[in-house]
Amino acid sequence: MMETYADTLARLAGEDERIVVLTAENRIHIKTLPEKLKDRFIDVGICEQTLVGVAAGLAMKGKIPFVHGIAAFVTMRAFEFIRTDVGIPRLSVKIVGSFPGFLSEGNGPTHQAIEDLALMRLVPNMVALSPSDEEDLSSATAAAAIHEGPVYIRCTNVSPGSIKHQTPFVIGKSETLREGSDAAILVHGLLTNNAFLAAQILAREGISVRVVNMRSLQPFDEEAIVRAAGETRMVLTVEDHIRTGGLSSIVSETIAKYQITAQVASMSVNQSGFHPGPLANIFEQEGFTAEAIAHRIKRELSARELQAGINHRMKKN
Amino acid sequence: MTSTATPGTLASTSIRARKHIITMAAKGGCFIGAAFSCVDLLTVIYSRFLRIDPNDPRNRERDFFILSKGHAAPALYAVLAERGFFPIERLAHHLSANDFIYWHPNTRIPGVEMNTGSLGHGLSVGIGVALSAKLDGSFTRVVVLLGDGELQEGSIWEAALVAASRKLDNLTAVIDRNRIQANLQTEDLSPLEPLREKFSSFGWSPRTVDGHDLSQILSTLNEVPFQHGRPSVIIANTVRGKGIASLEGRVDKWFVEFSDEEAKRAVEELEEYYR
Numbered sequence: 001m002m003e004t005y006a007d008t009l010a011r012l013a014g015e016d017e018r019i020v021v022l023t024a025e026n027r028i029h030i031k032t033l034p035e036k037l038k039d040r041f042i043d044v045g046i047c048e049q050t051l052v053g054v055a056a057g058l059a060m061k062g063k064i065p066f067v068h069g070i071a072a073f074v075t076m077r078a079f080e081f082i083r084t085d086v087g088i089p090r091l092s093v094k095i096v097g098s099f100p101g102f103l104s105e106g107n108g109p110t111h112q113a114i115e116d117l118a119l120m121r122l123v124p125n126m127v128a129l130s131p132s133d134e135e136d137l138s139s140a141t142a143a144a145a146i147h148e149g150p151v152y153i154r155c156t157n158v159s160p161g162s163i164k165h166q167t168p169f170v171i172g173k174s175e176t177l178r179e180g181s182d183a184a185i186l187v188h189g190l191l192t193n194n195a196f197l198a199a200q201i202l203a204r205e206g207i208s209v210r211v212v213n214m215r216s217l218q219p220f221d222e223e224a225i226v227r228a229a230g231e232t233r234m235v236l237t238v239e240d241h242i243r244t245g246g247l248s249s250i251v252s253e254t255i256a257k258y259q260i261t262a263q264v265a266s267m268s269v270n271q272s273g274f275h276p277g278p279l280a281n282i283f284e285q286e287g288f289t290a291e292a293i294a295h296r297i298k299r300e301l302s303a304r305e306l307q308a309g310i311n312h313r314m315k316k317n
Numbered sequence: 318m319t320s321t322a323t324p325g326t327l328a329s330t331s332i333r334a335r336k337h338i339i340t341m342a343a344k345g346g347c348f349i350g351a352a353f354s355c356v357d358l359l360t361v362i363y364s365r366f367l368r369i370d371p372n373d374p375r376n377r378e379r380d381f382f383i384l385s386k387g388h389a390a391p392a393l394y395a396v397l398a399e400r401g402f403f404p405i406e407r408l409a410h411h412l413s414a415n416d417f418i419y420w421h422p423n424t425r426i427p428g429v430e431m432n433t434g435s436l437g438h439g440l441s442v443g444i445g446v447a448l449s450a451k452l453d454g455s456f457t458r459v460v461v462l463l464g465d466g467e468l469q470e471g472s473i474w475e476a477a478l479v480a481a482s483r484k485l486d487n488l489t490a491v492i493d494r495n496r497i498q499a500n501l502q503t504e505d506l507s508p509l510e511p512l513r514e515k516f517s518s519f520g521w522s523p524r525t526v527d528g529h530d531l532s533q534i535l536s537t538l539n540e541v542p543f544q545h546g547r548p549s550v551i552i553a554n555t556v557r558g559k560g561i562a563s564l565e566g567r568v569d570k571w572f573v574e575f576s577d578e579e580a581k582r583a584v585e586e587l588e589e590y591y592r
Binding site: 020039042052059061081 | 377441442445446457471476478482
């Protein structure tokens with residue numbers, strides 16, 4: 001039986017009395033905690049700046065606060081508090097952002113956290129994690145609890161779907177969910193399952209696709225990126241986040257840093273957001289179903305073959 | 318962790334602290350008016366109220382002070398040096414590339430609890446420290462010094478609600494009510510009055526003091542918490558630039574840089590003032 005995120009927090013708090021849980025009245029995912037944690041559950045009301053400031057003060061006096069807020073509000077409205085009061089002094093405050101990316105579903109642009117990881121990656125000393133599902137989230141939460149310093153976690157509390165996790169969450173490391181040599185999909189968060197299903201579709205057509213759950217975006221697994229670029233014919237990044245500062249940026253920067261050549265494509269969210277609706281509709285409309293991801297790989301591979309053919313002919317002439 | 322200052326030395330400490338601030342104003346300038354308006358408050362808080370040990374500045378059971386109006390840093394540094402947290406000579410490193418004494422407080426300086434300077438942060442962080450103390454049954458007390466202009470920040474009022482809801486009677490906010498923000502009179506821009514009523518309606522227990530009357534500040538601080546189960550607020554009526562007649566109450570004197578000659582004259586004015 002998989003441990004839920006809330007149960008993980010309760011268990012960790014039972015094991016370490018320094019852990020406290022704070023929220024700005026965002027209780028949906030942590031309904032069981034007020035009773036379990038008693039006075040170590042602190043709801044400050046709807047005020048994200050004060051939420052983060054209070055967490056910083058608690059950490060200054062020896063606590064390990066887990067701050068549970070809505071991703072869009074806690075990362076943006078309280079950004080300066082996170083940077084100045086938590087990041088710069090490297091305090092052990094763990095921020096968990098709920099309803100990140102497509103998970104805001106029908107809420108609309110006010111609630112769409114599609115730049116949260118980019119923002120958190122800008123904060124000094126910050127670790128930024130994007131687990132793929134609730135099992136991965138629980139594992140990330142446990143890793144965050146023992147990390148000394150600030151951590152941001154996307155609260156992706158969905159079912160693992162077809163994913164069978166291979167390794168527990170390690171900050172700075174990825175997890176290879178499937179090996180493959182024709183293409184590699186580097187993915188994080190909610191879309192990991194669709195990427196995994198896309199690889200299964202392509203396998204039936206004889207195309208071998210590696211799927212890597214990048215899960216830790218700051219620090220990130222450089223080696224996995226370099227290997228994907230060197231060992232497969234193309235790399236596709238998939239994320240419900242904007243390109244800038246997300247996995248797409250990470251992969252481009254890493255390839256430039258190591259001065260390697262690779263065919264890279266990215267599927268990310270438009271900077272102006274996505275059309276709100278039920279998750280299934282969003283996948284469909286924004287082009288992030290397993291079929292759409294599989295189709296993109298095929299298109300990129302055939303474009304590559306076409307180009308290779310042209311290069312070959314030009315050489316002959 | 319007790320203070321050794323005697324009543325007679327409080328006044329002389331605050332005068333020496335003002336001279337240190339003038340030294341810093343002569344080394345690249347500083348927000349001298351803001352520093353002078355709260356230096357008497359800081360002198361009493363550090364000499365007689367806080368249970369702190371300069372030889373063990375990170376002691377787990379210490380009281381916490383947060384200078385939320387970070388631009389008054391020279392007052393904090395002057396008082397920390399007077400209290401023995403670091404040698405007074407170190408103040409001469411103001412804006413030096415080899416030290417961390419500059420226009421806003423830095424935690425690399427012994428005794429500084431928080432990097433402040435962005436207004437509206439100190440109260441919520443102070444609440445976190447006070448809350449942690451309550452959870453642990455610790456006797457740690459927290460004092461946060463706020464500027465009156467700083468009260469325009471919305472985060473202050475969020476925090477004011479939270480402090481009252483959490484019944485943090487181990488938390489005291491001291492408001493440096495000099496009635497002048499950077500370039501304007503507070504009441505000309507966004508009137509704060511009736512200020513005392515604002516805080517009491519938010520669930521705080523308020524007192525008003527003359528922020529330059531050292532014994533009044535001391536006797537008021539000694540009475541916190543004013544009410545069991547409520548955070549305390551001391552509205553300290555102060556004068557920007559207090560102690561140098563030519564600077565007092567000047568709306569146009571915000572950031573001031575002295576030449577050596579001007580610094581010498583300022584010290585003379587100060588000595589004349591407190592003769």
